[in-house]
Structure formats: C-alpha cells, structure tokens
Amino acid sequence: MRGRNHLVIMAGGAGTRFWPMSTQDNPKQFVDVMGCGRTLLQLTYDRFGGIVPVENVWVVTSAKYADKVYEQLPDIPVGNVLLEPCRRNTAPCIAYVSWKIKSVDPKANIVVTPSDHIVVNVPEFQRVVRSALGFVAESDAIVTLGMKPNRPETGYGYIQADLSYSTARNKEIYRVDSFKEKPDVDTARKYIMQKNFFWNAGIFIWNVSTIVNAFRVYQPALSAIFEDMLPVYGTEAEQKLIDERFPLCENISVDYAILEKAEEIYVFPAEFGWSDLGTWGSLLQNMEKDSYGNACTGSSISLYETSGSVVHTDTLRRVVVQGLEGFIVAEKDGTLLICRLSEEQRIRQFSE
Amino acid sequence: MRGRNHLVIMAGGAGTRFWPMSTQDNPKQFVDVMGCGRTLLQLTYDRFGGIVPVENVWVVTSAKYADKVYEQLPDIPVGNVLLEPCRRNTAPCIAYVSWKIKSVDPKANIVVTPSDHIVVNVPEFQRVVRSALGFVAESDAIVTLGMKPNRPETGYGYIQADLSYSTARNKEIYRVDSFKEKPDVDTARKYIMQKNFFWNAGIFIWNVSTIVNAFRVYQPALSAIFEDMLPVYGTEAEQKLIDERFPLCENISVDYAILEKAEEIYVFPAEFGWSDLGTWGSLLQNMEKDSYGNACTGSSISLYETSGSVVHTDTLRRVVVQGLEGFIVAEKDGTLLICRLSEEQRIRQFSE
Numbered sequence: 001m002r003g004r005n006h007l008v009i010m011a012g013g014a015g016t017r018f019w020p021m022s023t024q025d026n027p028k029q030f031v032d033v034m035g036c037g038r039t040l041l042q043l044t045y046d047r048f049g050g051i052v053p054v055e056n057v058w059v060v061t062s063a064k065y066a067d068k069v070y071e072q073l074p075d076i077p078v079g080n081v082l083l084e085p086c087r088r089n090t091a092p093c094i095a096y097v098s099w100k101i102k103s104v105d106p107k108a109n110i111v112v113t114p115s116d117h118i119v120v121n122v123p124e125f126q127r128v129v130r131s132a133l134g135f136v137a138e139s140d141a142i143v144t145l146g147m148k149p150n151r152p153e154t155g156y157g158y159i160q161a162d163l164s165y166s167t168a169r170n171k172e173i174y175r176v177d178s179f180k181e182k183p184d185v186d187t188a189r190k191y192i193m194q195k196n197f198f199w200n201a202g203i204f205i206w207n208v209s210t211i212v213n214a215f216r217v218y219q220p221a222l223s224a225i226f227e228d229m230l231p232v233y234g235t236e237a238e239q240k241l242i243d244e245r246f247p248l249c250e251n252i253s254v255d256y257a258i259l260e261k262a263e264e265i266y267v268f269p270a271e272f273g274w275s276d277l278g279t280w281g282s283l284l285q286n287m288e289k290d291s292y293g294n295a296c297t298g299s300s301i302s303l304y305e306t307s308g309s310v311v312h313t314d315t316l317r318r319v320v321v322q323g324l325e326g327f328i329v330a331e332k333d334g335t336l337l338i339c340r341l342s343e344e345q346r347i348r349q350f351s352e
Numbered sequence: 353m354r355g356r357n358h359l360v361i362m363a364g365g366a367g368t369r370f371w372p373m374s375t376q377d378n379p380k381q382f383v384d385v386m387g388c389g390r391t392l393l394q395l396t397y398d399r400f401g402g403i404v405p406v407e408n409v410w411v412v413t414s415a416k417y418a419d420k421v422y423e424q425l426p427d428i429p430v431g432n433v434l435l436e437p438c439r440r441n442t443a444p445c446i447a448y449v450s451w452k453i454k455s456v457d458p459k460a461n462i463v464v465t466p467s468d469h470i471v472v473n474v475p476e477f478q479r480v481v482r483s484a485l486g487f488v489a490e491s492d493a494i495v496t497l498g499m500k501p502n503r504p505e506t507g508y509g510y511i512q513a514d515l516s517y518s519t520a521r522n523k524e525i526y527r528v529d530s531f532k533e534k535p536d537v538d539t540a541r542k543y544i545m546q547k548n549f550f551w552n553a554g555i556f557i558w559n560v561s562t563i564v565n566a567f568r569v570y571q572p573a574l575s576a577i578f579e580d581m582l583p584v585y586g587t588e589a590e591q592k593l594i595d596e597r598f599p600l601c602e603n604i605s606v607d608y609a610i611l612e613k614a615e616e617i618y619v620f621p622a623e624f625g626w627s628d629l630g631t632w633g634s635l636l637q638n639m640e641k642d643s644y645g646n647a648c649t650g651s652s653i654s655l656y657e658t659s660g661s662v663v664h665t666d667t668l669r670r671v672v673v674q675g676l677e678g679f680i681v682a683e684k685d686g687t688l689l690i691c692r693l694s695e696e697q698r699i700r701q702f703s704e
Contacts, residue, residue, distance in 0.1 A: 317686040334669040350672045
C-alpha cells in the first residue's frame, strides 16, 4: 500500500529576477538561496515529510533540469521525474502529471506546489495540507490555499472567499467567490481592508478524478493529448510521445484554464509564513538578519557601515563591503551584480 | 661600449592600500592597474626606452618577487635583478645596487626610480631625465626631481628649493634648501603658496662615485657591508652573502640616510603628469574616465546611475553596477571589496 497522498512539485520555472544568483541554466529552485544548506526545491520536498511517501512524490520540470532534480532529490524514483520538452505554463504541466498519477493510482489525493517558495511555520503548513488532503479524499472539491495578507501586495493574485459559511465537513474551508489578478496598490488596499481576500499561493489540493474531470470539461483539447497517452505511461514510449505532443499544448496557467472557470472551488485560509520569494526584497525579509538588517550568504563576508542589504555570493572567497544602504550584492560563477534594492525590477534588463 | 647611463628600478614594495587588487603576494607594481595591458613595473621600464640600454637596467626587488620580474621584464639580463632577502627600505637597496654597478662600471651615471608610479607626459619626462643624467656625468651632484604641486597634497614629502640661482651648467637645476616631511593641510597650503616647494617624487639622479661616497660619509656601517662584498659581485657567492648580510642593514630610507644629511643636493623642478598612485583616488584621477567620472578595468563591466567610481576586476567575467557614487569596486582572485572612496584609508584594516 503506497498511500493515497501524492505530491506534485512544479520545478520548471526559469526565474531571472534573482540574476546572477538564479539563471536560466540554474534557476532559483535549484539554489540554496537562504544559505541554509538546502535548495528551495529540497526545502519544498522536506516540508512534505511525513505527509507523502517518497514513492508518491512527483516532480515536473524542464528536460534540461533533469540532472539537477535527480541530484538534489536522490530518494525519489527516477520515473517520478516528468520532463517537459518545452515550457507551457502550469496547465499542461498539471494535466500531464495528473493523467500519469491516475495511471498508477486512480484514487490518488494530490497536493500541487511550486518549488521556489518558502514556508516558515512548517508544522502549521503540514496541519493545513493534511486537513485539505483529508477533505478532498471525500469530495470532488478543488481546494486552494489562501494566505492571509499582511500588506497591500501588488505582486500576488488574490482569492475572494465567501466567509459566510464554511463547508460542512471542514470548518476551515470556504467557497471561492472569485479570483483576482494582481491588483494595483489602491485595489490591494481595498482588498486587505476586507477580511475575505487572500493571496493565491499557487498550492492546490484535489483528488485525481476531480482534476482530470475538470480538464475534460474545461480543457478538452489538452485532455485529449494526455488521455490518449494512457497506454504508454510508464513505458519506454512515454518520453518520445511527450516530446512530440507536449509542444502542441496551449501555453496556459491552471488558474486561467481551470480555477477561474470551475464551479466548485474552495479556499483554505491559512497563515504559515509563506513567501514566493519573488524579489530580493522578499528574500531579505525572510532571511536571518544582523542587527543592521543585512542578510548574508557566502563565505567570509565582512560588512562595515552597511544596512538593509543582502549579500549573496557563490564563488567569491572573501567579501568586504563598506558604506552600502539598501543594496543587493550578488555574485555567481564570476558574475557580479551591485544594485539598489529599490531598483531590483530592472535586474532582468541588467542581465541581458 | 654599453653606455654610461644606468637605470635602477626599486620594485620591492608590498603596498596593501590597493587591496585586493594589490596584495603582499602581488603588489601593485606587478599589476596592470591602468588597464592598459602593461603593469606599473613595465610602464616604468618603458618610459626609459632610448635613455638606458637594456643591459644597464637594474631591478632591486624582494626575492619572492623574482619570478614576476623575470616574467614581466624578460629582456633585461637575469643577473641585473638583485634580490633582497628581506625588506630594509630604500637606503640598503640603493647601497647594494650602487656598489654592484660600481663593480661593472665605475663611471656609471644612474637614475633611480620607484616602480609603482605613473608619468603621463613621457617625452617631457625623458627630456628631464636626460638633462639630469648629463648634469651628473660632469659633477658630483645628487639630483632629485621635484614635481610642481597643483594642490595642497598631504601625502607627499616636499622639497624646498633655493630658486634665487640655478647651477651654472644647467639652468633648470637648483640647490635644495631643505626636505620637508609629509605636512598637514595648512602647512601644505603655505608650501604651495610659495613657488619654491616641490613634491619629492622619489626619483634620484647621480653618478656612482657620488652616491657611493655619500654612503661612505653618512652611512659608514651600511657602506662597509657592500664595500666588503666587492670581490663577490657577479659570482655565485653573491646571493648567499647578500642573504646573510642584507638582514643586518639598518631599515632606513635614502631620504633620511643621505639626502637630508648631504650638502650638495639639487632639485630639478619638472612637470610631466606624475603620480605615485598612492590611493584609489589618485588612480581614478589618472585613468581614462567615462562622462560620469568612472574608470573601469576588467571584462564586461556595465554601469547604471554610477558616478565618480572606480571598478577594477580581475577574475570576474561580468559585472553590473547600479546606483554607486564615489565607490571603489575591486576584485582579485575571488576577493571582492566594495568601499566608499572617502573611506579608502581603512582598506588596510579591511584586508586583515
């Protein structure tokens, strides 16, 4: 009995906002961005320990990152690492892995998570995930996790919940009224004044029948591609067929493809110190800091008259920084970035 | 006939003010600090081209830098590189090389120069040096070069000249009244208000008899050490004896040992764009700058909203700097320094 709980880690992103620490060749999920000895992918895997048996952990990633996944998660079966021949956003990724899981466990309960976020309060995170997995084991619900907002963040999508009544079987789970795209700051302020708006963390819980049926209803073309492949999952023909067919999938997010269309969507409001680490600023916020608000990762870093800065070095053996306030100093494989934190949205441009 | 003009390059310094670009293992004279493809030692050698034949070029350096000198100045005879077993300031260095030159050319005219300064106007420099060498060929004068000051610099010693009359044989050469130690800024201001104060560039011109006799008179103990060795100069025994005796020499500068004591000292006031490159600030001043006053040495350096800064990188392949004003960014062999130019006097402390 391998257990009914499955974990899907989406590890195909190629974030360049953390350049040069994160590059297309080595995106941030494969980097020890916290300087804790584990990469974000490993931390993601770790936080599901005890909830999902290792043989039920699935990673969907780009073919070019396969070796990184094998290396960083050596315990999971090689066959559980699904390789996308090209990037097609989250809907094709989730469709592929859902049919694949269905082929081995038609009664699977699944939690889907990004690979490059962090969670500070892991016990609370585990409680929430277990609770949601228990819920979807007994219902055809699509459950999202809603992060209680503490600031008018414009970098996240919001979930508007109907808090007037919770589900009968789980008092912490509510119906979703609507999904909201990333708002401007005035709209974000209005959202957080109300108590029924939550950040969309991109973590989903459902059973395999529910998600497969949702794809069949709302994305029939996408469904046909993976439905057709049922005979080949787990055979040698699988990768070859995926390499041919995956590029034909529409480039579409699961939010847009399913969540915003489906009727029975639920949200589990939660608070477990979550961040998508979308910016250097959020990384700084989530790292251990010295008394001047600096966070350092690397060997032998000395700071003088420096505050509110993040210093992240990889190959440098010795770093001395004097006189910086609110800066990013990042070095990776011989590439150095020095940039005001307030200008970090330009990093993508700098990296070109 | 090998010519009577000899050049002595003192290349034993271990400047750490340019850390990490310059280190005890690789001091600044061996570094291409200007980013021009030649090290300061090579630029020093180059600027005497046509004045001194290559077989008359002598380099005195620390034994540990011997290979750097052989590599950077491959044309000069290996036997012309004199190796100090330990650092003993300029007087023992000059005494050693003077007796050594005397042993091969008792009528030598000598110009002594540091190896880590720069000269912008080389033709004028050459004119001055040739003129001074011609002068000492016919007199027992000790000639210093005096740089016309353009600011109340507190980092240099000053030479006070008696400008009321020049020598009969060279109208540009004057008697020295006195040598002044590095002044405070008020004193420096007073000096430059007068017209007879010049920076001491540490460049000396004399004939070998004059300097050897001066050592005999003012530094008899030092003289005895190198006089005794006359039979062994150029033999296999020389280095062994030097290794034994050099450490016995007093640690003393030629300024203090000879110049401030001797009677007949002359100064040749000159203006040829000289700098001792004693600070990152002076390096910046002397390098080619972009329109925002930045000077860069290294590969693929991109600057945004950056001004008055010097970026000097060695092993980094790519550098992006945003938002720095008046900073030093220096990297060498995996060591990175970021520091305000105004705080550069603390670099020695940072490097420890």
